[in-house]
Amino acid sequence: MHPALWVSKTGLSAQDTNLSTISNNLANVNTTGFKRDRAVFQDLLYQINRQPGGMSTENTELPSGLQLGTGVRVVGTTKQFSQGNLQITEQPLDLAVDGRGFFQIAMPDGQIAYTRDGQFQLNSDGDVVTPDGYPLEPNVNVPEDTTNVTIGRDGTVTAVTNDQAAPVNLGQITLVNFINPQGLQAIGNNLFKETNASGDPQEGEPGLAGIGTIEQGMVESSNVEVVEELVNMITTQRAYEMNSKVVSTTDQMLQFITNNIG
Template sequence: MHPALWVSKTGLSAQDTKMATISNNLANVNTTGFKRDRAMFQDLLYQINRQPGGLNGQNAELPSGLQLGTGVRVVGTTKEFSQGNLEVTEQPLDLAIDGRGFMQILMPDGQIAYTRDGQFQLNADGDVVTPGGYALEPNINVPENATNITIGKDGTVTAVTDDQAAPVNLGQITLVNFVNPQGLQAIGGNLFKATNASGDPAEGEPGLAGLGSLEQGMVEASNVEVVEELVNMITTQRAYEMNSKVVSATDQMLQFITNNIG
């Protein structure tokens, strides 16, 4: 295969992957707690035909050499955990994290997942759960006769009950943080799980040790910037078109040689 065809093929593949990443960002522009993805590229190995610094004679040294690149690849995608806008919902069980940290969710298999999505509800047992039915960890149970649920910035949950004049403490919501949040594995449902790359979770009280505070009656919107994604989409489309033109131009060169030699 002609080298230019192979190089442009890698370019087409890389831009196609970037477009898929942009598409996913735009699809989740209204997903609560969503963090945008960014594709990262690396150039491939080089064919060294003349070594830089090699001797071209007894006292002559090559200043640059001859190195031919073999293309590009997508080396990974990374989540950008910048703060999304806080939107007021006035729902007592809606929570937003103002700052760093994740809320803990107990999965059916007993493992802990992590989320920035604070859209919580009550199940039939009075437990605070996600829209998918997974319980908040540590578990918060709200009595049937509870009213005026209050969640403090430090995660303290209280409520007024019919048989108690003073508010009753229902529990404490804690947050966790990671040394490398970009190392978390997204598992869908606005959830992440820890990996060796993310490090172990460090649990603490909201507002302390670098953790953000909790804001009741608010949710964190997606941090996707639509205008930025549209600009990225246009530049990606142009890069794809340019790589396809390389394929077309190389094909015309090969066709010229085929038709005029022989």
């Protein structure tokens, strides 16, 4: 069978995966703290019919060879951890990271997950938790008679209660940074977990050692650019159509041979 059929087949498959990545980005355009994905392409093995630099005679060499590619594949997807826009909500437990860093979330299995989504709430015990009920780590507990909660840019949490006029220190929110955040594994629910590729989490006080600051009353919006994704979608569609045209053209060539040679 004509090799162009198999080459174009890999192109169709790769563009299909690329479109899935783009559609996921667009689906999460309003997801707080979401980071867009980008598909990474890689060409496949080459068939070397004439080796570049091979000797054509005893004293001459080939300036270029004959190398036939076998197609393309999507080798991976990378998260783009560029800063999303900060939106003001004026909710005291809405927090945004301005710069590098992740909030730490204690999971039910005892492990720590990481997120850029700072839409926190209180549970029945007064603990600061995610919308799924997972507590913030380190744990912050807000007393029942609290009238006002203030979270500083350095993560210091203070509260004013009915019993005391002076603010009460409730704890310190720390952030973690990774040398390679693109190596984090997305596990859904706006959460990530560390892998060997991400490196170990480096915990620190917000605003120090390259870690971003915490902004109270704000959330970080998705960093998906709708116009860019739509342009990528059009490019993907045209690439898919061109690969489909290769299949159609190859089929016509084979049909011509079938009908006229025999």
